[in-house]
Amino acid sequence: MKRSVGHLNAVRYSAYLFLAPALSAIALFFVVPVLAALVMSFTDFDIYALADFDMLRFVGLRNYAELIDNPLFWKALSNTFYFVLVGGPLSVVVSLGAALLVNARLARFKSLFRTVYFLPVVTTLVAVAVMWRYFYHPRFGLLNYMLSFVGVDPIDWLGDPGWAMPAIIILAIWKNFGYNMLIFVAGLQNIPDQLYEAARIDGAGFIQTFREITLPMLAPTTVFIVVITMIGYFQLFAEPYVMTQGGPLYSTFSIVMLMYDQGFRWWDMGYAAAVAFVLFFLILLGTIVQLRIQRAAMT
């Protein structure tokens, strides 16, 4: 069909019209704030500037230099990396395990199991964090009680600096595994049956089939899952805020908690903006590394 220039112009203008609300919201409330945060991170924006913008001074890289000198920043950074690098992979492995179980050929009531496993995903994080605090109670908590039957001595989950982060990781796995499980199930269902058929004819066992067929075929799905899990886990905040307030001994204090404390408790917003940009930089770096690994593995 031949289209007139006037017609194409009409389509183009209506496109701009349709995009205007969404794009102006994104520009005003996302792009501008991101740029403003970058500028802010080079200023001494504090409680005085909050009252009067004339008090604002550019300080160059001072906020970043102060961060590097702040032991609490390094503590928050290492805690966040602990959560991302231990909690992230564990979450992905549990999701994959659950996906293999609910998708197994011999499994019955598959959709029922899938639904139950997914339930924690839609729950309110703050509410389950409140609830898990009692679940983790060293004396009255259900978890220590159940563990006592397999001979485990009571653990002071949230009171022991060595156990607090593992406790938060367990909660995060419980809360999140169902989401990635569903994406893994979709990935599994996209693997052609003929591949498994061929493996069976070749006499491959369960483990060999899993290693030679399932895992390589799931690689793109896995990269996607690892990236979104990592991005999410870098933003750790509500669990320690509710369960430990970052303690004991700052063992669960995260980067976002540092940003929140500096920015919204002490109103040291220039400094907090620098923290936010460190977070952004880490997420960007992590994403680029993952995508590089994927590209290298493809070729």
Next chain:
Amino acid sequence: MNRTLAQTLLHVALLAGVVLTLTPMLWMLSASFMSLGEASVFPPRFLPEHPTLEHYARLFTQLHIGRYFFNSAITSVLVTVIALLVNSMAGYAFAKLRFPGRDRFFRALLAAMVVPAQVTMLPLFLMMKNLGFVNSYVGILIPGLASVFGIFLIRQFTMSIPDSLIEAARIDGASEIRIYRELILPLLRPILVTLGLFTFISTWNDFLWPLIIMKDDSMYTLPVALANLSGEHEQDAELMMAGSVITILPVMLIFLLFQKEYVRGIMIGGVKE
């Protein structure tokens, strides 16, 4: 391995997963009906001896949870309605209306998803403060108005609508707005339900932004109120469990009613490369 044995082992593992998943939630529900102090005994009880509604009653009569529930409900509904309208318009434009640089622009939007929302929150708070929107429903719903994920979801779904349908409507002389309203929107119904569920549930569950923007007790949403209460009433396990049940129940019921529509969103989101 024997087939029956394999099947039995598989189901034992599946059931173990169900126990691990449900135990914390069922205990929360059960403890919310226990009388004061009953959830803090050794050995732990699984069921209340004399079930009581006193904690629910106290939450509503003394601790204003009805007010927080209303705040959560109104913000979640408002964000959902606005986000559906705004994102569906943009998603449709990216899928079906040609303009120069469209696909490059869309990819740039997707790439922006690596910027964590926390980066925006400091300037956004200042912006809201200067506009007088701190402690207001407007302030809380601003960051949720448009979302790249929402636009993406609508765009993917809209691409499956045949161009010939739209072309035919144009030849009939329908305006672009009318095409969107009377042809596209009805066809988008399934994905609008999906996006609506995602938006509602994530707004309901959201914590950091409401914590920042709602400074006044009467404007708290449920998660903010709950986090606050749990500091003051740490010893009242049963009360806190009742508060958690009230917070979780609405989103859980909505999910159970519409799970097929909800899961579709994860599938579309999950296949993107």
